[in-house]
């Protein structure tokens with residue numbers, strides 16, 4: 034049995050607790066939050082111990098894995114501490130708020146010989162898995178370019194829920210919080226970036242960070258990707274999509290949550306086959322929730338002494354890409370990677 038603890042009992046912690054509960058051989062034993070009443074539902078539902086102080090929980094409880102579900106700007110300090118106490122770490126996205134913080138987490142995990150996984154659950158969506166397989170089989174031939182769009186709605190009331198939201202130190206804007214999922218998919222699909230240029234603005238929300246961003250990535254392969262993201266779409270989520278244009282095919286995954294094949298046309302694959310692929314995805318668009326798969330994978334990774342499916346290095350790579358977008362927008366220049 035693997036014993037889990039959750040730190041940060043807000044919105045996303047519920048998904049972690051439900052996922053742990055669904056996994057054979059996993060047990061939630063403790064939770065930690067600065068706000069005591071937020072821990073009560075977990076105590077009632079799972080019979081866990083509650084702690085207001087993270088280090089006290091790490092000292093007292095027999096924990097194998099800590100799930101970090103606190104504001105993004107606190108991930109580094111908490112993850113480092115958990116690693117120092119010899120606990121494996123599952124950290125919510127973004128891994129941290131800077132490359133420096135992310136590297137500290139990765140080094141702490143290495144130094145203490147614990148495993149580190151970052152929660153980028155969209156990689157486990159059936160449509161993303163299928164698109165990855167299409168690309169790996171080189172069915173689209175040479176890729177020309179890609180288009181990545183996230184036009185979502187997060188109203189002022191969303192940002193007003195907590196003081197950390199929309200701040201540069203603890204949350205970031207649409208790129209760091211929302212579109213990071215899509216940037217992670219772009220890296221997974223298209224490889225390493227070599228150049229980034231970006232512009233951003235804070236148009237409609239009263240927050241410190243950006244609510245609109247547009248940028249271009251050149252990948253090492255030469256593929257060009259345009260990224261356009263916002264939380265200002267009226268009055269609800271409008272579109273989340275990735276389109277990949279290759280010499281032998283065009284694929285768009287889209288909808289309001291990038292869950293479906295919206296367009297699928299590939300040379301040499303007959304209409305019936307393409308329809309079948311679309312249908313399989315449509316019949317179960319979410320699949321097994323990504324959170325559950327990531328947590329389950331961590332249990333297996335420990336048992337098999339292998340790396341988790343989504344590593345600290347994966348988390349750092351996409352965090353670094355977001356940083357480059359910010360740097361380019363701030364300095365008004367194209368960033369070329371060494």
Ligand SMILES: NC(=O)c1ccc[n+]([C@@H]2O[C@H](COP(=O)([O-])OP(=O)(O)OC[C@H]3O[C@@H](n4cnc5c(N)ncnc54)[C@H](O)[C@@H]3O)[C@@H](O)[C@H]2O)c1
Pocket residue numbers: 040041042043044045046065066067068071085087102103104105107125126127152153154195210
């Ligand atoms: N992977 C996803 O799909 C996904 C979705 C939503 C949020 N997230 C990420 O999860 C994290 C949390 O987001 P949320 O929406 O649940 O936030 P939230 O504000 O609802 O919850 C955060 C909780 O952490 C607690 N907390 C803060 N500092 C603490 C500390 N030092 N010790 C103990 N408790 C502390 C707060 O009291 C609060 O209850 C963020 O990093 C966010 O980006 C990921």
